Amino acid sequence: MANNSKIKLTFNTREVEAPEGVTVLRAAELNDIYIPTLCSHKDLSPFGGCRLCIVEIEGMRGYPLSCSTIADDGMVVLTETEAIREIRTELVQLILSEHPSSCLICKEADECKPFTKTVRKSGVTTGCRYCPNDGQCELQDVVNYLGITELSYPVIYKEHEPERMDPFFDRDYNLCILCGRCIRMCQEVRGTSVLAFNFRGNKTRVGTAFGRNHIEAGCEFCGACINVCPTGALAEKASKWDGIPDGSVIATCPYCAIGCQLELFHKDGWFSKAVPVHDSEVNDGQACLKGRFCMGEVSHHFERARKPMARIDGYWKEQLWDEAIEKAAEKLKDLKPDEFAMLISPDCTNESLFTAQKFVRTVMQSNSIDSTARSSLGGGLPFWERMFQKPIKIQEIKKAKTILAIGLDTRFNFSIIGVEIRKAIKAGARLVTINSRRSNLAQYSHCWLQVEPATEGIMLDALVKSLFNNATDLKKELKLSGVKKEKLADALELLKGQDDLMVIVGPRIFSYTDNADLISSITELSKKDNVSIIPLYYGTNTRGAIDLGAFPEILPGAVFKGDEKTTKKLESAWKVKFPKDDGITIDKIQAGECRPKVLYLVGAVPFAQRPDCDYLIVQDIYEPDFDVDLYLPATSFLESSGTLVNMEGRVQDAPGVEKLPDSVMYGRARPDWWILSQIAKQLDVAGFDYESSDNVLDEISDLADGFPKSGRIHRKMDTLRVETVLPETVPVSAKPRKKSGFLLVMQPGGYSYRGVDITSKVEGLQILNPEEGFHLNSEDAKELGITEGEKLIVTAGDKSGTACARIEDEIPKGAIYLFKPLAFGGLKDRCDLEQLFRLETNPCPVEVKKVGV
Amino acid sequence: MVVKTAASVLEKFSTRRENLIPMLQKVQEVEGFISPESIKLISDKLRISENEIYGVSTFYAQFRFTPPGEHSIYVCMGTACHVKGGQQILNMLEYELGIKEGQTTEDGRFDLNRVACLGCCALAPVIKIDDKIYSQMSVLKLMDVLEKYTQSVEVTDE
Known part of the structure; x- marks a missing residue:
């Protein structure tokens, strides 16, 4: 609040201070004075539904609601008089008459509590199980505060069927007290409006339109409603019965480059659930389904690898760590620089990325370290370097007046961005979207330019030309993108004459072969002063990977190779002579241009089949689906600590929450930096005496500017310093498109973590399954004579692939969308499509047939 | 006689939020009930989610969601x-x-x-x-x- 002046008021006998403009309830909360309430929440607008927060205020008639009365200077507030207590007791009793309340007023509650956790094979009634009973019930708190032990009203059970069909969370509206917090959260804060009060009077219930399930109703499964539910009506499936957590740590979400701050709760040493922290710098108390719900299952899945394994004489054998390290060292000894290559996932921590590139450059004397991030950085590294030099501020979105979103869908990916966009719209911003298929933002857009598949860049180019260069002849662009002249005029009307422009570019459209228009127009936009650009990309720590030189052409400190000053600095720090070779990149390996003798994959599995090499070392959290010669189990985000750089350039802490002893379950997994430094030590290379990730971070902060020392993570905004810039890569220019037949449009998938596609591990994601299969229009499907789920065969030249059909109404006719995974681990259906993923052009004209016709 | 459809009667309304109830009333007048399709039409026009519109319309006893019988x-x-x-x-x-x-x-x-x-x-x-x-x-x-x-x-x- 802009107004910082304070007011004084008196609660009961205590005089307190509070900022001006807050409600009486908030003033009490800020001063640790308890006023019972069930419907108010600090993030939400006052509702006045539960009426428990009544107080007596001197000079005011009756019992005003503290949640909707603004505190005034000199107010005298009484919060606990006999009359208030009586009314509150009455109100709570009325609420309880419609809420299963055995836990609240049962005479045997105290004796029963120790036994409710009894594990039995058959269903035995030990205590009641109406709700999770996990100590988070605010109704319980209020009942205890008022000391209610019996009910004077008959109890009505509403007999709603508990709703368990949707993934990730259960809803039991019998427990609902209609406080409306979930609805206000969904409508006011998230802006999605999936929930609303339906019907009225005693039939009122929270629900979606026509009782649809949440998937159909457009739910983002962000879990914000669960976080504010004061009862057990909404509960996360996975952690529902975990009971009261033992403690928590604040960590950074490992799933995307936004880097949301999450509070990870643990119970009995194991991770229980993740709840977004109110961190106004990054995520402002919000998260998406990946961060909120997908952590436990990815790390605790039964397929998770637990021990080092090696192929010895054709047998797949368990190894001790010493044996495995020895084996790795033996194979890596005396290799020529071009006989070795390492690929590392951009989801790894800074510490792991740094150790990996140091390992390759000092131990292997080679530059053959590449990150799989390269595949999702369309436009080339220099382009992204330039993008990162401009400040990227997520929290600025909500202040924007005009927003241009290109190829962006924020339902299940980057949903924080969507929340911020909707906040801006609520504050009066105009939104123009360019998208070939319907996105979740289409409904909020003031103008949606629906373009032909893969022509988003052309449309952006047209907009930039007419906005800044006053171009009028846009016939070619309009023809290619299939947009009507009037529609473009509408968009220009909204965009013209605005002081600022926020451009948000979705991650999927960078992958088109023909992205020349997109890259050049973004570059042009980035030169304008009043334009902010937020380019989105997959890969959590891609910015860290660039910063720390996990690419052949970049050195730590985000300096391009060949910079003598940095080379000298690194050579003297590491006491080695620096390698001069060009290094093997992921593209060369995938194209079969290079064949390394030993290939070392650190959390990166960009192959569906075993890549061509003599010896394959994989270091990841899951074993890949193909043959491996040596497998080293790495720790997941829950087990090891480290730091991550988000897209804004903040270095954020990601401490592990599980400290497991060596023997159990995943206790033998080790952090990537530990494994690599052990191998280096085995090969007698100095400079790898790291005891903890903090040691690595300290070394990073010495060598790369902007990185903090351990224990001093300030999360300040930071931009990369690039001293020498690589020559610009020339983007491929536009080619005429084939009009007949189908167009196969490939977009990168967003559900990878290291080497696995997390959809394969998380049950809820399998139900949503946003990425599997060929997505096509319902009319096309009718013409082909196929129904949802039937197999399709797609052929382009001599390459073909089979997968099931997913029918959607809002896909342009004649286009088939396919998600190309960044990591292949765990994928079932899409592994058969590898031929298509290797197609030279994207989009590509193809033939489509039903299987068996 | 020209049969009026929900889409045609909705055209003359502006995109202001306040038009929600009049629009619902008009649709019910023409079609006899509020169908999921007409809620979608209104939703796209007013940029209010279908769920919110359903919540509002179920509050009022005057709206029905099934086609009336003979x-x-x-x-x-x-x-x-x-x-x-x-x-x-x-x-x-x-x-x-x-x-x-x-x-x-x-x-x-x-x-x-x-x-x-x-x-x-x-x-x-x-x-x-x-x-x-x-x-x-x-x-x-x-x-x-x-x-x-x-x-x-x-x-x-x-």
Whole structure:
């Protein structure tokens, strides 16, 4: 609040201070004075539904609601008089008459509590199980505060069927007290409006339109409603019965480059659930389904690898760590620089990325370290370097007046961005979207330019030309993108004459072969002063990977190779002579241009089949689906600590929450930096005496500017310093498109973590399954004579692939969308499509047939 | 006669949020009920989510979400009719037609509604079918009345 002046008021006998403009309830909360309430929440607008927060205020008639009365200077507030207590007791009793309340007023509650956790094979009634009973019930708190032990009203059970069909969370509206917090959260804060009060009077219930399930109703499964539910009506499936957590740590979400701050709760040493922290710098108390719900299952899945394994004489054998390290060292000894290559996932921590590139450059004397991030950085590294030099501020979105979103869908990916966009719209911003298929933002857009598949860049180019260069002849662009002249005029009307422009570019459209228009127009936009650009990309720590030189052409400190000053600095720090070779990149390996003798994959599995090499070392959290010669189990985000750089350039802490002893379950997994430094030590290379990730971070902060020392993570905004810039890569220019037949449009998938596609591990994601299969229009499907789920065969030249059909109404006719995974681990259906993923052009004209016709 | 559709009557409304209720009323006037499709149309036009619109429209008793039947049955639940057993009449109708209050039978013949008072309390309990009031109902009389409607339709069908 802009107004910082304070007011004084008196609660009961205590005089307190509070900022001006807050409600009486908030003033009490800020001063640790308890006023019972069930419907108010600090993030939400006052509702006045539960009426428990009544107080007596001197000079005011009756019992005003503290949640909707603004505190005034000199107010005298009484919060606990006999009359208030009586009314509150009455109100709570009325609420309880419609809420299963055995836990609240049962005479045997105290004796029963120790036994409710009894594990039995058959269903035995030990205590009641109406709700999770996990100590988070605010109704319980209020009942205890008022000391209610019996009910004077008959109890009505509403007999709603508990709703368990949707993934990730259960809803039991019998427990609902209609406080409306979930609805206000969904409508006011998230802006999605999936929930609303339906019907009225005693039939009122929270629900979606026509009782649809949440998937159909457009739910983002962000879990914000669960976080504010004061009862057990909404509960996360996975952690529902975990009971009261033992403690928590604040960590950074490992799933995307936004880097949301999450509070990870643990119970009995194991991770229980993740709840977004109110961190106004990054995520402002919000998260998406990946961060909120997908952590436990990815790390605790039964397929998770637990021990080092090696192929010895054709047998797949368990190894001790010493044996495995020895084996790795033996194979890596005396290799020529071009006989070795390492690929590392951009989801790894800074510490792991740094150790990996140091390992390759000092131990292997080679530059053959590449990150799989390269595949999702369309436009080339220099382009992204330039993008990162401009400040990227997520929290600025909500202040924007005009927003241009290109190829962006924020339902299940980057949903924080969507929340911020909707906040801006609520504050009066105009939104123009360019998208070939319907996105979740289409409904909020003031103008949606629906373009032909893969022509988003052309449309952006047209907009930039007419906005800044006053171009009028846009016939070619309009023809290619299939947009009507009037529609473009509408968009220009909204965009013209605005002081600022926020451009948000979705991650999927960078992958088109023909992205020349997109890259050049973004570059042009980035030169304008009043334009902010937020380019989105997959890969959590891609910015860290660039910063720390996990690419052949970049050195730590985000300096391009060949910079003598940095080379000298690194050579003297590491006491080695620096390698001069060009290094093997992921593209060369995938194209079969290079064949390394030993290939070392650190959390990166960009192959569906075993890549061509003599010896394959994989270091990841899951074993890949193909043959491996040596497998080293790495720790997941829950087990090891480290730091991550988000897209804004903040270095954020990601401490592990599980400290497991060596023997159990995943206790033998080790952090990537530990494994690599052990191998280096085995090969007698100095400079790898790291005891903890903090040691690595300290070394990073010495060598790369902007990185903090351990224990001093300030999360300040930071931009990369690039001293020498690589020559610009020339983007491929536009080619005429084939009009007949189908167009196969490939977009990168967003559900990878290291080497696995997390959809394969998380049950809820399998139900949503946003990425599997060929997505096509319902009319096309009718013409082909196929129904949802039937197999399709797609052929382009001599390459073909089979997968099931997913029918959607809002896909342009004649286009088939396919998600190309960044990591292949765990994928079932899409592994058969590898031929298509290797197609030279994207989009590509193809033939489509039903299987068996 | 030109058949008006929801899409055509919605065209003349502006995109202001305040138009929601008038739009819903117009749709109900033209189509007889609020369909999921028309809610989607309104949602796209006003940029309000379908769920929110459904929440608003279910709040008001004037909107219905199933197509009306050929004959509309209104069961009075006012004080007098309530005392004289209106609830049993409603229960019986629900049982006999196999639908709940607010719904329409599968064959589209009847829809069943409850009203607070029809203004003829002296005749309680009353039901109204289309525009005709049936007074002092009992379960037996109800069966006769229903039969009349089912038969008369069958006759006209032939």
